Amino acid sequence: MTTGYQPNEFEFGRDDDGEFVRVMARGHQVLSSPGINQGSGFSLEDRTALGLNGLLPSGVTTLSGQLKRVYAQYRAQPDALSKYLYLNSMHDRNEVLFFALLTEHIEEMMPIVYTPTIGQAIEEYSHWYQRPRGAFLSIDSPEKVEEALAAMGHRSEDVDLIVVTDSEGILGIGDQGVGGIAITVGKLAVYTAAAGIHPHRVLPVVLDTGTDNLELLNDDSYLGARHARVRGQRYDDFVDRFVVGAHKLFPKAMIHWEDFGAGNATRILAKYREEYCTFNDDIQGTAAVVAAAVMAAVKASGTPLSEQRIVVHGAGSAGIGIASLLRRVMIQQGVDAEEARSHVWGLGSRGLLREGLRLRDFQQPWARPASELKGWTLDRKGRYELADVVRNVHPTILIGCSAQPGAFSEEIVGEMAGYCDRPIIMPLSNPTRKAEAVPSDLLEWTDGKALIATGSPFEPVRHRGTTYRIAQANNALVFPGIGLGAITSRASRVSEGMIAAAATALARTVNARTPGASLLPDMTALRSISARVALAVVEAAQNQELATVELGTNPVQAIYDAMWQPRYPRVIAA
Incomplete structure (x- = not known):
């Protein structure tokens, strides 16, 4: 099978000997085409065949x-x-x-x-x-x-x-x-x-x-x-x-x-996701990597996800995407759909999502009923802000997508630490200056008990003799594998089941029970992580009958074969 690219200049293909490129271009045209240019890497034979003699230093590198x-x-x-x-x-x-x-x-x-x-x-x-x-x-x-x-x-x-x-x-x-x-x-x-x-x-x-x-x-x-x-x-x-x-x-x-933008992202995805193979990384990719971190943290805490109380501060398109995927994971674990939804509280720009508040369409299903809020202790009458929600809900998981620096204050975090042995706290807003809290403060305020993932990269934190490696919820840990899985299986669409499978596969790559361990893997193993995620995505696509090609009896080999290697291909002068 060939991959056509600027067919007037060159064409890529693969045979039993590996990848090759058939080159029609000559001379400077070859060197000005980044897809085929090897610079000083061209062999002497290739230089003669492609008209490159005299256009490069004589040494081959x-x-x-x-x-x-x-x-x-x-x-x-x-x-x-x-x-x-x-x-x-x-x-x-x-x-x-x-x-x-x-x-x-x-x-x-x-x-x-x-x-x-x-x-x-x-x-x-x-x-x-x-x-x-x-x-x-x-x-x-x-x-x-x-x-x-x-x-x-x-x-x-x-x-x-x-x-x-x-x-x-x-x-x-x-x-x-x-x-x-x-x-x-x-x-x-x-x-x-x-x-x-x-x-x-x-x-x-x-x-x-x-x-x-x-x-x-x-x-x-x-x-x-x-x-x-x-x-x-x-x-x-x-x-x-x-x-x-x-x-x-x-x-x-x-x-x-x-x-x-927030006003378009969710509705565009909703409009096309059932008809086309389409994916929104800011919504689905973010949700997958955060869900993976939550699953790793939950395993380390010893309390199952179905018993966690989750507050999402900043329930826009990304925040609701996280909530939706965590709900999906709970359902897969056997929790009733409405029961799973009841474990999540979202806050927008006007506080808690609740009945009677003007909300975006995608926020409506997460509005809390007015009857539930009767008897709440509030700092200001009629206002349901983060401190009020924490005081009345007693969340065990606190996720920040608000871009409000310092929103996870010492008072709020200290209150969580007072009733929760292992509070799971994720200040995800980027860049660093917009983070809801910084890891060193979170560890200090919880005496090292907090399980943390952030949106921005942070250096390890030393606290009371233990070095804590801070997980960065970087979408790059999941979106490449999701894409590879969808492409390899030729999925007709990208389902929530495929996204949940990606999150689960990522969570399984770490063991967060060791003191100070990161909730997510680092980037050094990104290529193998992407392959694992892709394999899980392919299996989910097949199980949901969304895959349009079969990978045979050895899907691991199929995934590996699908991954292009950055090596110079064999040159065939045409």
């Missing part, structure tokens, strides 16, 4: 030798943004070398190619922009959506994965207009490095619907549509045109929604 050189150059960069731009330049020059470097140093480079550094890169996108990567779809030209997608040069069977954003909810920095294309490129780089999704079988897309960021609109260098963000029916029609067009052109591709 192995891939491992190239890695040593570029890693030293990377380390010499003065700051995080410079490192990002260096890697971006390498990506545009030599894709195999880029992914080999990223794969070898994934833990070190993850904060550079993804959060948090990519946030700064996106903010400055129009200033450092050099080479376009991805498809730019403009709401001002909706009739050209299919044309723009087709311009990438892929055949219908050549795309396995599309990552798309409208850039309204980029990380913790909000509306970034057309610069959001960089988050899709970064996300796909993680898919490739962590799960071996072939870099030529993916497509980054930005839906340029304008921006409400006045700083961008008043910047002469801004490259996006220069008008306010379009909303309403025109926006919905544009998104629909993209979905229909993308599925028509690339019917086997999974669509990954990335960093859509």
